[in-house]
Amino acid sequence: MNIVIFGPPGVGKGTQSKLLVERFKMRHISTGDAFRRHMSEGTKIGKTIQSRMDKGFLIDDELTFQLLKDELQNQTDNILLDGYPRTLPQASDLEKLLHIDYVIVLSADEEILKQRIAKRKLTKPRSDDDKIEQRMSEYYQKTVATLQHYKAPVLVEFDASRNAEEVFSQICDTIS
Numbered sequence: 001m002n003i004v005i006f007g008p009p010g011v012g013k014g015t016q017s018k019l020l021v022e023r024f025k026m027r028h029i030s031t032g033d034a035f036r037r038h039m040s041e042g043t044k045i046g047k048t049i050q051s052r053m054d055k056g057f058l059i060d061d062e063l064t065f066q067l068l069k070d071e072l073q074n075q076t077d078n079i080l081l082d083g084y085p086r087t088l089p090q091a092s093d094l095e096k097l098l099h100i101d102y103v104i105v106l107s108a109d110e111e112i113l114k115q116r117i118a119k120r121k122l123t124k125p126r127s128d129d130d131k132i133e134q135r136m137s138e139y140y141q142k143t144v145a146t147l148q149h150y151k152a153p154v155l156v157e158f159d160a161s162r163n164a165e166e167v168f169s170q171i172c173d174t175i176s
Contacts, residue, residue, distance in 0.1 A: 001026070002098050003175070004081045006147065007106035008139045009132060010113035010120070011160045012167065016106065017082045019168045024078075029071045031064055031083040036126075038067075053127065056134025058142060061089045072097065087142055091149040102175050103150045106160035106167070110136065 001024065007013050014030070021028045035053070038046030045063065052059055068084055076098055085091040094100070117132055128135060147155065156174050160167050 001101045001175070002077065002079045002081070003102045003104060004085070004094075004100055005104045005106065006143065007160060008108075008110075008113055009128075009135045010116040011106040011108050012116075012164060013082050013106060015164045016104070016160075016168060016171065017080055019164070020080055020171070023168075023172065024080075026078050026080040027075060028080045028082065029068070029084075031059075031067060031071075031081075033082075034067050034071055035059060039127075050127075053131070056128070056131030056138065058086055058138050061087055061093070065090060065093045068094075069097065085146055085149075086139075088146055088149060091146050100150075100154060103147070103155045104171060104175075105147060105155065105157040107157065108159070108161040112161050 003020065003026070005013050005017055005020075017028050017030070020026060035046075035049045039050045039053075040046070045067070048063065049059055064084060064086070068081075072079070079098060081094075081098075085094050113136070114132065120126070156171075158167055158170055158174075
């Protein structure tokens with residue numbers, strides 16, 4: 001089973017991803033984690049990524065797709081993708097690599113998202129948390145359009161304003 005998880009910043013994609021990986025023994029691939037790893041290692045790609053993230057912009061499709069292919073290492077089953085695809089071209093590219101069984105969309109009110117990010121900044125700060133307005137704008141302008149690429153029953157939506165355990169239970173009931 002291959003799953004893509006979508007949602008705006010602060011909605012709980014990372015939390016739900018961890019729970020799904022544990023429950024279904026999946027391999028979690030987060031493009032955001034790959035970006036942060038390259039930035040911390042100071043690679044050429046990492047410097048390009050850092051420059052874009054400092055401005056609150058998404059990373060371009062070609063670079064993101066190449067990083068995804070590197071992360072997959074030819075594995076094509078039992079994958080949970082977090083942070084990819086974010087654009088329609090990325091969704092088309094993804095179809096060339098993997099069959100997607102479910103696209104999980106998490107949503108919550110923008111005020112809840114901002115509160116969660118403010119709380120996260122106190123315990124696990126990330127360099128892109130200060131660009132929350134830009135990141136939300138990018139998500140709603142670019143990433144949400146990507147959802148048009150998917151239809152039910154592959155596309156499933158969940159209210160992530162509730163606690164993580166309730167959301168996870170509902171997800172499991174839907175995909176099991």
